[in-house]
Amino acid sequence: MSESLHVICPACDAVNRVPTARLGADPKCGQCHQPLFAGHPVALDEAGFARHLSRSDVPLLVDFWAPWCGPCRAMAPAFEAAARALEPAFRLVKVNTEEAQALAARLGIRSIPTLALFKGGAEVRRTAGAMDTQGIVAWARQGR
Template sequence: MSDPLQVVCPHCDAVNRVPAARLGDRPVCGACRRPLFEGRPLALDEARFRRHLQASSLPLLVDFWASWCGPCRAMAPEFEAAATTLEPMVRLVKVSTEEAPALAQELAIRSIPTLALFRGGREVARRAGAMPAKQIVAWARQSAT
C-alpha cells in the first residue's frame, strides 16, 4: 500500500489524505464532498496559492498570466487541455499577476505567460512563453521527475 498524499480541495481548500494508488479513482473531499480533480486548472489568488503550495503533496504547475496579455489568452485553452492529461498526478493552477503583484514580484516573474513547477513547496523548473498542450505536458512530465 502506498503512503497517502495530501491533496488540497480545489473548492474549499481542505487538506485530504489520499493513497497515491487511489488518485485516479475520482476521490472526493472529506469536507465538502466535491471532486478533488476536475481536469481543469484552478484560478488561485495569492492566499490560496500559498495554501496549495504549502499543504499539497502533488507537484503544482502554475501559469502566471495577465488578462491584457495576448499570448496568455492564446495559451489558456492549451493549459486547460494539458490539465485533462496531467491531473491527478499534477495540479494545474493559474495565478493572475495583476491580482497578485506582490507574489509575482516575490517569485521574480519577469515575463508572461510563465509556467513554474513546484514540488514540496519549492520551485523546481520554470519556462516563459506560450506553449501548445503537448509541449506543456511533455515539459511538466520531464520536470516533475
C-alpha cells in the first residue's frame, strides 16, 4: 500500500486522500471533481488558512500581501509562475492582510510582502520583500 497525503481542494475545501505516487498525475477532488492542483495560488481567508494549515499534508507557501502594496502587486506574477513550478510539492496560497488582519497580527506579519513556509501545521521559515520567480522557487525548495 502506498503512502497517501491529505490534500485540501482549492475549489470546495474538501479533504482528499491522494497516494503520493499520484500527486503529479493531476488528481481531482473526490467531492467536486475539480483539479487539486491547477498551477495557480489559492486565495484564502482566515478560516481557509486554518483548514489548509491543520488538515493538509502538503507544505503551504504563503504570500501575505495587501492590495495597496506596490511590491506585493509587482511580485504577484512571479508568485503565480512559482505555483506552476512548485505544485504539487507545495500549495501556494495568498492571504490578504487587509482582510485577515487578526491572522496577520497573530502570526506577527510586520511587513509585506512576506513569504512564509508551513509544514506539518508549523511555520518553518519566513522572508520579507519581493522576489522574482526563480528566487521564490529556490527559497521554497531550500526549506523542503
